[in-house]
Amino acid sequence: MLTTGISGLCLLRIDSLSPEIVTLDRNATTATTATNKTPTSLRIGDQNETPVSLQPKDQYKTPTSLQIEDQNTTSTSLQIEDQDKTQILDQDKTSANLRIGDQDNTPHQKRQVDQKRFAYFFYVTSNTYACAAIQFIHHLVNDLQMNSSRIDVVVMHTIHANAPLLHKLQDRYHVRTILVDSVKADATEPTWRESLTKLRAFQDWGYDRVVFFDADAVPMANLDHLFDLPPATLYAPTAYWLEQPFFASTLLVIEPSDEIFNDMIRWARERGPAAGFDMDILNTYFANSVRYLPGVYTVLNSDFRRAPTEKSTLFDTTAELKEKTRLVHxxxxxxxxxGKPWNWPSHDLSLLDGARFDxxxxxxxxxxxxxxxxLCAS
Incomplete structure (x- = not known):
């Protein structure tokens, strides 16, 4: 099992940034900026590793990886939560809400009349994460002025997210919500236990390209330019805090495919606990095909538990890192x-060393x- 040890992440607010890709070599400590240019130095995964992509014999089979067999047999690290097997239903258009159960009989979702080619995707498995998604989407729509005429916002959610929060997403931000079965791993930490549900962003929901975000993050700049990257199954930012090559899964630029999704779930189930969590699975499965975005597209907040003048992991100073950061988690x-902000219930920051930290x-x-x-309680 791969190790994805994580340091803390912080949120940064950066205004008036021009859309740009900052290219970063895996061994570099500085980055070069190519403003308004097509990225030319995005890395591709290690070509020397054994491919794990779809085999020709599997490409035209009816997907079977979501079927649940005997739940009393020896468990693996991957499970699909057993809800009723309702097929997709187009509900009232005002709610823009879809229901998904067993995907095996619905490998391709039809595009709705008013649906766009691109979408920002989130997943929420609890009310806490629904609130985090509301805040993230508020930043996208109101603070960063995403192009809503070109891009949809979609939230996949399980039955554990309550209706009032989902209605806030629909009514305030015109979000499309999709009820899905959760994909679970063997883990005691709730954050990790249902993190595999994010893999559903690879399913074909009728979009040509989706940009997926973990909800417990904050965008620092408009990210619409990610939809215009050259064709590729997956782009992901370098996990600069880990031994390379390795990418983070907080932000993913995906060309959806039911075949890839089902094959990835099958692949993970066959390996059981050894497959690891979402970040491990994605890094192993896409080792040969991922294209790397610079690390500034997912920055650890531990890099900001230091003074602005201190050297950062990626740049000469923390202040420079703050200027370049596109997303923090x-x-x-x-x-x-x-931990997360909601793991600090006292909301008391009086013990922080204000002179030391940014x-x-x-x-x-x-x-x-x-x-x-x-945004959430009101």
Whole structure:
């Protein structure tokens, strides 16, 4: 099993950034910027590794990887939550809500009349993550002025996300919601246990390309340009804090395919616990085909638990990293241990060393807690 040890992540607010791809060599400590240019130095996975892509004999079979066999047999690390096997139903158009059960009989989803070619995708498996998605989408729509005439916003959710929060997404931000069965791994930490549900973003929901985000992150700049990258099954940012080559799964640029999704689930189930979690599975399965985005597209917030003048992992100073960051992902608590903003219930940051840490480390925890009240509770 691969190791995906994670340091903490922080949120950064950066305004008025021009759309650009910052290219980064896997061994480099600095990045070069190509503003308004087609990326020319995106890396492709290690071509010397054994391919794990679809075999020709599998490409035209009816997908079977979502079928649940005897749940009393020896478990693997991957399960599909057993809900009723309702086929997809187009519900009231005002709700833009779809239901998905067993995918085996519906390998391709028809595009709705008003559906666009591109979509930002999220998944939520609890009310906590539904609130996080609301805040992320609020940034996309209101702060960063995403192109809503060109791009849909879609939230896949399980039965554990309650209706009022889903209605906020639909009514305020015109989000399409899709009820799905969760894909679970053997893990005690809730964050990891249902993280494999994100793999459903690879299913064909009728979009030519989707940009997937973990909900517990914050965008720092408009990311619409990711839809215009050259054709590829998967783009993902370098996980610069790990031994390379390895990519992060907080942001994924995907060309959806039911065949790939079902083959990936089958592949993971065959390997059981050894397959690991979402980041491990994706890195192994797409080792030969992934194209790497620079690390600034997923920045660990532990890099901001230091003074602005201190050297960062990617740049000469933390201040420069802050300027270049495109997305940050919450995974460290104020004390530096693993966790999310909602794992710090006191909302007390008085013990933080304000002179030592970048002010944004404190500011963005406060911003998240404010969003819980203003966007989720109201």
């Amino acid at each position: 919450f995974s460290c608590k104020p004390d530096g241990s693993y 002010p944004l480390f404190r500011q963005l925890f406060v911003e998240y807690w404010h969003g819980e009240q203003e």
